[in-house]
Amino acid sequence: MGLLKGILIYTYARRRTNKKRDRQEMRERAALEQELQELDLQELDLQGGSWAEEICDHCGRTNAEHLEDEEPCS
Numbered sequence: 001m002g003l004l005k006g007i008l009i010y011t012y013a014r015r016r017t018n019k020k021r022d023r024q025e026m027r028e029r030a031a032l033e034q035e036l037q038e039l040d041l042q043e044l045d046l047q048g049g050s051w052a053e054e055i056c057d058h059c060g061r062t063n064a065e066h067l068e069d070e071e072p073c074s
Contacts, residue, residue: 037067
């Protein structure tokens, strides 16, 4: 009974550790993606200044709105 209990405790501890690691990696990845988007927007603003304000011919949204939206325009 003691061996079984030890195995259960060990597997539970490993699962918790893996979940914590995965959550931390997801937070880091999200922060990096956010930083990359901000850098891309800054770079685009430096290049043309008006890129984010250009209107799409297909849907009438601005390029900045396209970056924020997940759906492509049709």
